[in-house]
Amino acid sequence: MSRLRVGLDAVAARAVAMDERSRIVASCRGLPEADSPSRLLGALVAEGIDAAAIDRVVAILPEPVPAETGARVGVLRIGGATALPPLVGWPAGMSGALAGPVAMVRGGHEYDGTPSAPLDLAAVAEFARRCAGNVRAVALAGVHGLENPDHEQQAAALLADVLGPEIPVRKGSETEAIGLLERENTAALDAALAEFARARIAELGAAVRKHNPEAELYLVRGDGTVLPELAAQRHATACLGAARAAMLHGAARLAGVAAAVVVETTGGQTVVGTTRGGLLPESGAHREFGGIRIGARLPRLTVLNRESSLSSAVARARYGYDDLPVVLVGDRSVPDAIRLLDGDLAAAVGAATAEAAGSVDRIFWQGTGGREDSAARARQLARDAAVRAGADPRTLRETPVKEALMTYVPVPAARLQATAVGPILEPVAP
Template structure:
């Protein structure tokens, strides 16, 4: 048996899965102390479907802890960014494009040092260790506890980042060090930004992961704990402590993976309506389509792996203003009561009209006390639901990349807000257990390995280089814990870089396999 857990801004969902079947699932309100919320959800799961904790072989968790901390500028470690690239790159120093409040929350410490490489591995300048040591002394004096090191073209040659990490580690043995070639992709500023974000969350990651582990152990479960990554694969707790940015989009990713699994559709559009937002994405071959461009997180441009998701400010907890529109009509969201839905919504005796109240008044859901919204104006109810349907229809169309018909799967507890057909006539599929698709997606997650770098391909060597890249991705998946016989390549992307000499080609390969669990 496996247990999948997804912690959202409004609800915490838990699913007990075995042999491809969902044995039980529960949805509870997210609490201020998220680990307490997980414990409460596990207790409710045990009451609904008693199970032996010793029979659980793995626990998978998707969490919003880290992205919430970044967005809210809280619990971020004092962080220093070291870029190896002088005499190049000086025009745009580290943190140059960051929102000022967020940069200040980290301490705003950016440093430029000599080093870096060209795309073909030639050094821009040699690493100056004396210069680097002076930089580390200044970092120590300013009280930074986490260090982000970025070298130009480090995905091609990581030598200088690794050498710099040795110098920093020797001088500041207690510092948490993040290296850009392990986190981001090609693109200096975006990769550097992703590395700085990761470094700022390292201390929080230790606390959060330890807290999650304690919550699981407190329920008597001794199984290994894994966290969901942005691409729908898993990482163990040690990896999560080092790379918290890899969890940022785990919520939408789990929902899309769970929707595909529950519906049996390997290719589909997914609309996940939660308590705060509606996330729309495309699933291809069972995995979310990844964003091909830079992704902005809390106003910071990054380029680590993220699903291509369109988020709308519409959910079950969205506030409804009956006459808030410019035309005097209703307005839904984008603000939400979040996890306070159980005390704020009208059907629970609260003072705030929410989208959930409208769904209950329309007879689409049986939540709380329906008598409290029995007299809601019919025109208001119809107007709110029409507005939601129109926004989702438009969102799905914006995410399409072709005119070919594409099944649409609706999941999440808030999907009761949607009609059986969208405004363009497209039918919605609501599979069994659709309210907890995110938890199911976490429970069925696989282990992945990825290669993404620039290769210089000699004439006649293209096939050999591709084969080498595929094998490297497979090997990485196996090292991450995948069963060797189950690993397969699910995505290959090959982009010739015409602006670089030497037949330079960016190759990205992704392989996935089933998680190895002890008998």
């Protein structure tokens, strides 16, 4: 029996079912903001596809509004007493709606993972008592928690003992943001949205399993790759920007090309982006959510109005790859471009065909093994993260490791970036 992959674009209310050769075998078009993801899935099945053949559903969900959908959260900083305090720079409306008790306690680690100071467990327990009955979730972040998450793990265990398992705890070390404030903000927003994300994704998961109990559910991330259902419930911020990212990948796949410059026109705005090797080039800028800077990075996009030079934007988007084709989604005109007849399905196609990826962006202490050992560790961490996201370890592709020496730290260290990406692991045939 041929397996089907379903892509649900709940933002534009579009859905597609695709076979193992990435051909669209069914599609449906609903009403944005009226048709829920569950209704879209039901409408797609009603088109006559065999629900038992669906082995994967990949969804793009509308982005939440934190001040409206988030819950009050406590925030704990481990170490970093001389740094800017937690929640600095948060808009007043956001902090007023979401911020519960905030504390900074002794602890944290150095660049090489050695403790800066013992974790102050008594202060953590006092913070937990302040949170009891006052918050729906807790976020914590430790200095250099990416290199050594031990203090975060100890604090999370103590918080769970005091608050109980029904209060979610989100850790900064679960993100890949290199900066402490970005990790902290990401963990805080993931914590605030934990209850909302869990309920929304669980509802869709129940609908998927109603049609096929064996089907797997994934959510699209902001880079167009996927997160498994349970991981997406824990990391709502990872899915910001999913609709546009999936559209870029899906447009190239609809056009039958592996890489492309994609031009999307909606209303009076045109967006130009690039997809290559299943990845979107990063701009280097951080994403903001509700006016708060978080760890996720933005893809490299150019936003134009009708009077802007589209040809110049396309030339820049090629980044020296002059043979990259141009794919059009919308009604603007570009010479020698591929115009999609079903461009409104691009994001749903991008979801249905999405891959899994893992990325690492952190400072590595370069010990006796030097750069080679650090680079090998970065590649392995990226591969491990990709496999946790659902990738088949046998077919992973790796990007070259990027390195920036850290000349202002007291130990030999370098910032390394690495990514691994590949197709989702296929379920074992019965």
